Amino acid sequence: MSEIYLHRDEIYKQVWERPMRQIAQDYGISDVGLKKACRRLGVPTPPVGFWAKREAGKRVRVPALPPLRGEARECVVIRPPEAVPDVGELPRPEVRVAKRLDNPHPIVRKTLEELKGASVDDYGRACPRNPKGLVVRVSPGQLSRAMRLVEGLVRALERLGAKVEMTPRYRDEVKAAAVIEGEPVDFSIWEPSGRKKVRIENRWSSYDRFTYTPHGRLELRIDEYVSSGRAKTIREQASKPIEAELGRFIQSMYATARVLKAQRLEREEEARRREERQRERERIE
Template sequence: MKNSIKISRQELYEKVWSFPLTQLCKEYNLSDNGLRKICIKHDIPLPVSGHWSKVRFGKKVTKIKLPAKDETNIIIEIKPFEDKSSQSFKDSLSEFPDLILVIPDELNNPDKITKALKQDLSKKKPSSHGNRENVIAASYNLEVPDVVISKDNLSRALLIIDVLIKNFRILGFKVYCTLQGLIIENDEGEKKKISLTEKSTAKIVVQGNYNWERRLFFPNGKLMLRIGESYRMAEFTDTATEPIENKIRKILLRVLHNFEKEKQERFLSAIHHAGRKEEEEIRKIVRKLKEDEYQRFINFYNEAERWKKFMVLKEFYDYKKQVNPEDKNWLEWAKKKLDWYDPSKNVDDSLLDEVDKNTLELRKRNHWGN
């Protein structure tokens, strides 16, 4: 394959333990999952989650050894994701010689979906549909393609839909109908809706006993095919020089192009998301380090303040011991309190267990008495 990369198993092992996967994915133009699969296939261990965050902050990490292999000098071929957005897709169509690129004059062995659509539309008479007049529309409660046309364009619509369905099946898409209409789905589960409508021309119509003027829309004979929805939607319309029947190749190429483009967008989005996730983990670690450092300093400060106060008490205790040595009960009691208050000892005292040593205030109790 063009631009493929050959690397030894040992070299790839050193790479994945020297750089985050998100960085290597960009270097090799692979998805995170694609690079992981290559490593798993060749029994190359990967760093665990959070590994690179620890490395960044100088924390100790464990590097898993590369398992030994019987084969020596294993060469791995990495095949980068090919960017087809800038290429013509004509070559990809040449791989499918059975594609129908010319619309036949009549239905020939129609697909079951086309049969169901024909059965639904053939029995209908032109009527109003939304703001359009004199059209026939596929039944909303049946799983058939979404089609709204004039009766005169029924044969054209059936031929176009049938050829597209057959071509999409040849290209490997799943083709089926739901209550929303005709759906094509690729092997990654991405879906696109196909609909066919007839464009309309507005006319002012006078109706009723009071000659009310209404703006109504009537079919003008020009068909419009829509593939996909929202901003990803592609449209193909009859023009004066080229009807939809002559655009089958363009339609198929656009569908392949759009699916491929969306695949690349998902790939880039996955890399971006992985990078954002790693950044968020780093922010959490930094925030925790700051909080811990702040609390550590506060403890240091509080102990220093206690030590100053303890030294005052210790000096007073020594003075009392010198001037009043016979008061053994008090001296014994005071010695215990000094040991309790001494930052270097922190001896427990059951009678003072509710006192905060830093503030010498009673701790607040909750309503359960704890």
């Protein structure tokens, strides 16, 4: 089942005509999920005991649909459980990581050129002054390995039909990202640093300061503020190199892209409904 649009006025009528459990079954979701959708829409729902009183012939009160206020929305998009990507639905692709970086992808080459001439920050990571490529923040000692990882990741994404390219963003910003099923997904690779306290002493005073040293284990990150049901950060373990996790990372990227798409469609539908209401008000006036 694909995305379902719940419109505020329509769902209000439904939840006061039949029990929410029945309506939720029609949409293929739980009654808890339906109640959450009603809260987002600002739609009042029947209290506990409402339907028992009604069946017993007792008088019950049906509140009016209140006007939109606060964060209430005109429309929300829901995805039934079978439509949400899970661990078993998205196949884990094979990602090949070469021993040498020969003839890299153009965006990988651009990123490498930036990093080769970059200074090192306080955390021991190469940090370009005006980065235009992919976000790769690792120590110079891990740069070759990180770029081979990124090359394998980019090539695997392209074999699946995705692209990794410069994409327009907010306020004329252009940023490198994966474009998966039409949705830009930001991702990055990092090398965390360990912190050590050092005692500094001189003739006049003494004080503590912290130094940071990269520890050689890498992290893959999806830099999007969504919950996709997948790991957004995959950390390298001593028993499992990050090279073995690239397929799982791509699964997470695809799951994230589908959540982003659902959110975008919801925003577009809300905008359409607002325009309709505005046109209707102008027509009446």
